[in-house]
Amino acid sequence: MSEEEIEKLLAEAGDGQLDEAKAAQLKDLLGRDDELTRRFGLVVTLDRLLALYFSRDEGQKFSQDTVQRIRLQQEVESGELFASAVVERLERRKRKRRVWFGGITAAAAALVLAFIGWNEKNADEGFPVVATIVGSETGADIAGITRGLVAGNRVVFDEGLLEVEFVTGVTVVLNGPIDFEITGTNSGYLHHGRLVAEIGDERGEGFTIDGASGRLIDLGTKFGVAVEPSGEMEVHVLEGVVDAETASGSKTRLKKNEAMRLTGKSSRLLPKADKGAFVTKLPPKADSVQNYVRWSFDEEEGEICHDTGKGLGDGKAAARFQVDVEGGEEPKRIEGPFSGAIHLGGRAYLASRFEGIGKTQSRSVAFWVRVPKDFGANEGFGVVSWGSYRTTGTAWQVAINSLEEEGLPGRLRIGTNPKEVVGHTDLRDGKWHHCAVVLYGDAEGRASAGTHVLLYVDGRLESTARKSVLAVNTDLDRQLNRDDHGAWIGRNLAYRDGMSPGRAGKYFRGSLDELVICDWALGHDDVNALMKLNHFAGNDD
Amino acid sequence: MWQNGCVGTNTQEMKGSGENKQENFPGRDEMVVQAKKGDLAAFEQLVRQEQDGIRAFLAVRMARTDEAEDLAQETFIVAYRELGQFDSGRPLRPWLIGIAHNLLRNHLRKFRPEPIGGDEELQKMFDGYLSLQRGDGHAAEVFVYLDECLAKLEGKAREVIEARYLKGETIMEMRKKSGKGHSALTMYLHRIRETLGSCIEGKMKYAGEGN
Numbered sequence: 001m002s003e004e005e006i007e008k009l010l011a012e013a014g015d016g017q018l019d020e021a022k023a024a025q026l027k028d029l030l031g032r033d034d035e036l037t038r039r040f041g042l043v044v045t046l047d048r049l050l051a052l053y054f055s056r057d058e059g060q061k062f063s064q065d066t067v068q069r070i071r072l073q074q075e076v077e078s079g080e081l082f083a084s085a086v087v088e089r090l091e092r093r094k095r096k097r098r099v100w101f102g103g104i105t106a107a108a109a110a111l112v113l114a115f116i117g118w119n120e121k122n123a124d125e126g127f128p129v130v131a132t133i134v135g136s137e138t139g140a141d142i143a144g145i146t147r148g149l150v151a152g153n154r155v156v157f158d159e160g161l162l163e164v165e166f167v168t169g170v171t172v173v174l175n176g177p178i179d180f181e182i183t184g185t186n187s188g189y190l191h192h193g194r195l196v197a198e199i200g201d202e203r204g205e206g207f208t209i210d211g212a213s214g215r216l217i218d219l220g221t222k223f224g225v226a227v228e229p230s231g232e233m234e235v236h237v238l239e240g241v242v243d244a245e246t247a248s249g250s251k252t253r254l255k256k257n258e259a260m261r262l263t264g265k266s267s268r269l270l271p272k273a274d275k276g277a278f279v280t281k282l283p284p285k286a287d288s289v290q291n292y293v294r295w296s297f298d299e300e301e302g303e304i305c306h307d308t309g310k311g312l313g314d315g316k317a318a319a320r321f322q323v324d325v326e327g328g329e330e331p332k333r334i335e336g337p338f339s340g341a342i343h344l345g346g347r348a349y350l351a352s353r354f355e356g357i358g359k360t361q362s363r364s365v366a367f368w369v370r371v372p373k374d375f376g377a378n379e380g381f382g383v384v385s386w387g388s389y390r391t392t393g394t395a396w397q398v399a400i401n402s403l404e405e406e407g408l409p410g411r412l413r414i415g416t417n418p419k420e421v422v423g424h425t426d427l428r429d430g431k432w433h434h435c436a437v438v439l440y441g442d443a444e445g446r447a448s449a450g451t452h453v454l455l456y457v458d459g460r461l462e463s464t465a466r467k468s469v470l471a472v473n474t475d476l477d478r479q480l481n482r483d484d485h486g487a488w489i490g491r492n493l494a495y496r497d498g499m500s501p502g503r504a505g506k507y508f509r510g511s512l513d514e515l516v517i518c519d520w521a522l523g524h525d526d527v528n529a530l531m532k533l534n535h536f537a538g539n540d541d
Numbered sequence: 542m543w544q545n546g547c548v549g550t551n552t553q554e555m556k557g558s559g560e561n562k563q564e565n566f567p568g569r570d571e572m573v574v575q576a577k578k579g580d581l582a583a584f585e586q587l588v589r590q591e592q593d594g595i596r597a598f599l600a601v602r603m604a605r606t607d608e609a610e611d612l613a614q615e616t617f618i619v620a621y622r623e624l625g626q627f628d629s630g631r632p633l634r635p636w637l638i639g640i641a642h643n644l645l646r647n648h649l650r651k652f653r654p655e656p657i658g659g660d661e662e663l664q665k666m667f668d669g670y671l672s673l674q675r676g677d678g679h680a681a682e683v684f685v686y687l688d689e690c691l692a693k694l695e696g697k698a699r700e701v702i703e704a705r706y707l708k709g710e711t712i713m714e715m716r717k718k719s720g721k722g723h724s725a726l727t728m729y730l731h732r733i734r735e736t737l738g739s740c741i742e743g744k745m746k747y748a749g750e751g752n
Contacts, residue, residue, distance in 0.1 A: 008724065011731030013658065015705075015712070016604070023658025030666050041670025042738045043731065044657065045601050049680070049687055050734070052600040052609065054706040062596070062610075063588035066617045067581050158622055177622040191647055192619065212646045229623050231643035264646075424625050426578060463625060 001029065006036070014043030074158070127151070130185045131172075135163035135282045137454070137461065137524045138176065154181045154191075160461045160524070161454075163282050169200030170207045170218070175279050177463065183210070190227045196238070196280045198222040214262040217243040221256075224278035233262040236273035238280065276419075276466050279452055283440045283521040284362075289536045292518040293317045293354055295489070298340040301333065305342065305350060312519055317354035319489055323347060324506065325497055331490070336513030337368050337432050338534045342489075346379055346509035349491035356386025356396060356487045357519050358476035360451075364522040365398050366436040366530050368513040371427040375410060377402045378505025382415075383435075384515060385493035387474040388483060389417050394475035397493045398437050400427060402504055412437070412455050412462065416472050417494075423455040423462035432513070434458050434531035439472065440521035459528045489515065570629060577624050584624075587633065588617050594634055594681035595641050601671065601680040602645060604654055612648060616641040638677045683741055690740035698733050705730060 009026045012018050018026065030037045056062065129148035138160030149155070155162065157176045164172045168186045178193025187208040199207055199220050207218040212231030216223065221240020227233045235244050236259040245251045247264045254260055259270040291311030299305060307317035321331050328347020333340055342350070357363040365384060380400035387395045393416050401413035407422025414421050414437045427433050436456040451472055455462040479485065483496075490508040495501040514534060522530075529537035569590070575583035595616050599609040619640050620627075627636055656664030671679070694702060704710045704718075712726050719726065 007731065008728065011727045014731050014734050015727055016657075017712070017727065018658030018660075018663075020659045023660040023663050026658070027660060027663045027666065030663075037666060037670060039735075039738075041667055042742070043734050044667055045671075045680070045683060046687070046734045046738055046741075048601045048604075048606070048609075049597060049684055050702065050706045050737075051606045052596060053684070053687060053691065054703065055606050056596065056610075060585075060589060062592050062614070063585045066588050066614050067585045069614065070581060070584075070618055070621050179619075189647075192643070212643055212650065229619055229626075229640045229643055231646055 001025070010036075010039060010043055013040055014047050016047060128185075129167070131164050131166045131182050133162060134165045134171070135161075137161040137282050149182045151182055151184050154179065156180075159463065161279055161282050166204065166207070168204040168207065170197060170204035171200065172197045173279055173281060176461070190225055190233075192227045192229055192231075194224070194226045194278065196222065196224045196278045198280070199240075211262075212247070213264040214244060214246045214267070217245070219243060222280065224273075224280070226277070231264065234270070235260050235262070236270075236275070236277065238273060238275060238278070276451075279454075281441050281452070283438060283452075283454065283523055285523060286520050286526075290518065290520045292516055294517075295319055295350075295515045296339065297333070297336065297342040297513055297515075298338075299333070300340070303330070307352075307354070309516070312517070313354050316486065317352050319350035319352040319487075322349050322351050322491075334511060336511065337434075338514050341368070341511055341513035343511040344490040344508055346507050349507055350489035351485060351491075352489070353486040354386075354517075355476045355480055356474065357517065358387070358474045360472050360474075361519060362440040362521040363396075364436060364438045364518040364520065364526075365516070366434070366456075366518075366522065366527060367398075367515040368432050368434050369400070369427065370430065370432045370511040371400055371410065372510060373428055373430045375400070375402075375428045375509065376505075377409070378501070378503065379507070379509035380409070380413070381492035381494070381504040381508060382488070382490075383508055383512065384487060384489050384517070385491070386479060386487040387416075387476065387493065388478040389494045390478065391475070392417065393419070393473045394478065395493050396472075396474045398435075399492075399504075400508070400510070412457055414439075414453055414455070416474070419466075421453045421455060421464050421466045423457060423464055425457040425462060427457070432511075434527075436522060436527045436530070438521050438527075456524075456527045459524075459531045461524070487517070569633065573624070573627065573629050573633070576621070577627075584617075584621055591633060591637055592617075593684055594678065595637050597680040597684035598638055598641055598677060599645060601683075603648075604657070608648070608654075612641065612644050615644055619644065634678060634681075642677070682745060686741040686744045687737065689744065690737050693740070694733070694737070698736075701726075701729060702733055 006029060009022055009029070012022060013026060026040070030040055127150040130151055131149040133149070138157050149164065155164070155174060156179045159176045161176070162174045164174065166172070166186060170186065172188065173196045174180055175194040178195065179191035180193060180195060181189040181191065183189050186204060186206060187210070189210045197207060197209060197218055199205060199218055204218070205220050209216045209225050211225070211227045211233045213233040216225060216235050219241040221242055222238045223242050224236040224238060225233065235242060235254065237254045237256050239256055242254045243251060244254055244260050244262060244267065246262050246267050250267060252260060252267060257273045259273040260267050261270055292309040293307050293313045294309040295305050296308055297305050303321035305319040307313040309317070323330055324347045329345045331348050331350065332343040332345070334343045335341060367383065369383060380402035382397040382399040385395070385397035389395045395415065395417040397415045399413045399415065401407045401411045401422045402409050406420050407413065408424070408426070410426045410428035412423040412425070412427065412435050434457070438454040439452065441452045455464055489512065492501055492504055492506055494504065495506045514530070516530065525537035529535060572583045572586050576587055592613070596610065596613045599612050600606060603609040603612070616637060620637055657667055704715055712723055715726055716723060
């Protein structure tokens with residue numbers, strides 16, 4: 001072939017004009033000539049970068065549109081755009097070479113993150129529904145929306161939990177941030193995020209989850225899957241058997257309590273399945289308000305803070321001001337988000353004879369907190385606590401984390417000694433934040449055994465590395481009969497008079513308001529109602 | 542037309558902004574801290590700083606610019622979502638490219654785009670060429686120098702390049718306007734691209750030698 005003919009082939013390759021015959025000719029030449037391969041690579045690269053260079057928007061449009069998409073996505077998740085999102089049609093894939101979004105309307109269309117398929121199918125157009133949304137803890141109201149999902153629909157959200165049931169009886173609990181695509185009656189593609197799949201009956205056998213690094217086939221079981229932004233994938237078998245296949249085709253059968261990491265070309269077994277890394281079910285819905293203790297701190301004066309709850313305090317839950325044995329300033333009454341509040345200066349706390357909620361029982365704690373900007377490393381333990389600190393799993397202490405090896409400081413934390421779950425929102429800004437900690441269920445699905453922990457800050461579910469604390473067995477007997485105290489507000493449960501308090505310090509420093517302890521798992525609605533209205537969402541007769 | 546001395550005549554010019562490709566830009570750490578707290582204005586600043594690198598990385602790997610741009614935006618959306626996991630002590634670009642790489646892999650697996658010339662092997666040869674270049678930041682570096690080299694393109698060459706890439710005209714449309722033949726126009730575009738390529742390679746070589 002002449003030099004001129006070679007140049008012509010390169011020219012056509014560089015302009016995207018090669019037909020199959022010419023592509024075959026060029027391929028043959030490239031296989032024999034490294035320099036020609038370099039030139040070919042460069043002209044194709046330049047063709048594509050020139051297209052980008054001249055099609056990109058000037059100035060800040062790309063970044064503005066990106067942030068706009070994030071904002072709208074947040075609105076979708078907060079419920080404001082959720083219903084409209086369901087009926088929106090996604091049009092972005094129709095466009096040919098174009099200059100990016102034309103404005104807010106286009107951005108909104110592209111932002112139809114929840115339940116919209118790339119292929120623009122939806123149940124209203126006659127495509128068969130293959131799965132249904134059956135529960136939400138995303139903060140979005142799903143009551144009035146079409147919940148039917150068709151193959152090609154994609155479920156994307158940043159925070160919270162969503163439960164989807166396939167027509168084959170398989171239930172999938174999606175844990176945000178997540179991008180999950182429904183691909184068929186018995187399959188899905190996890191782009192990134194974390195989910196737990198459980199087969200209901202034989203119809204669901206063979207349920208398949210694909211990801212960038214491999215494929216998982218459920219053979220009648222329950223398993224957790226996580227796909228990281230890098231595309232690497234982990235599977236943890238909670239019950240039964242799963243076949244794991246890497247993208248390169250290598251297969252492994254995994255049994256209960258086994259786990260594997262898939263990286264596309266290879267895989268490796270992990271020491272054991274990590275049950276604490278997955279949420280296997282949504283909190284149960286309570287039909288009505290049950291029993292609770294509430295300290296509103298609304299008394300105008302005095303050292304007693306009364307319990308205004310019902311059914312739980314049994315007349316013993318009034319909390320009394322206490323100061324450190326070595327002296328200190330008493331708690332101060334201040335203004336809070338709802339009337340009076342209490343400020344603890346770091347040398348004082350409140351003690352009650354309310355015993356707390358014991359053993360593995362579901363429970364919730366909700367409160368307003370203001371953490372000072374100059375919050376110190378030994379001033380976070382604890383906001384409220386009960387149980388005993390002497391054996392594993394017997395403590396229950398809600399705190400602001402100050403132990404860096406266990407999570408970022410200044411974040412909401414629940415500890416059971418020695419396990420803990422730590423949130424991600426930094427509370428050290430001197431402002432009021434509403435917090436809630438919810439305990440319910442467990443990986444095996446036993447309602448009586450609470451190990452799942454959800455943390456909420458300002459009404460939004462926190463992203464946490466751990467989803468549960470194993471072996472919760474809050475010990476009330478030892479607390480009452482040997483340690484001789486009830487629930488504490490503002491004191492480290494691990495600190496005993498006359499002894500070293502350890503690195504976490506003796507007392508909490510900050511302000512508290514509307515502290516509520518419930519003997520059931522609060523749902524997202526209740527948490528938000530407490531935050532916005534200072535009462536539960538459910539019936540409180 | 543093309544100005545003389547495109548390659549290696551002025552030290553200041555040659556060093557260009559391509560040097561800065563993997564370093565943390567001023568104020569980045571504070572922006573990351575603020576963005577992690579949910580400050581979208583700070584995150585937008587990060588996007589502005591990093592967008593060209595990510596867009597270029599994806600654009601060279603995808604035949605369609607609009608799809609590459611979609612994926613670039615998704616890269617930043619995922620990054621915002623996952624920012625809590627980013628180690629602030631490390632450079633941001635490789636982390637972003639890791640996310641872009643994952644999204645790209647998913648995209649290619651799902652949509653199976655047409656390979657170059659409809660030929661899988663030719664596509665693999667191009668992929669092989671990309672993998673031999675200097676790291677994942679190669680495309681970003683080429684993009685920076687493309688800007689500098691294009692700035693020197695004048696006259697007829699500039700008109701032709703803009704007709705093809707800015708106005709999106711086909712060769713057929715360009716033929717009608719110019720009266721030139723298909724082969725002549727294709728070859729003319731090719732020569733312009735090769736000239737740009739030489740300019741860019743010269744600048745990259747010069748920067749790589751530490752001058």
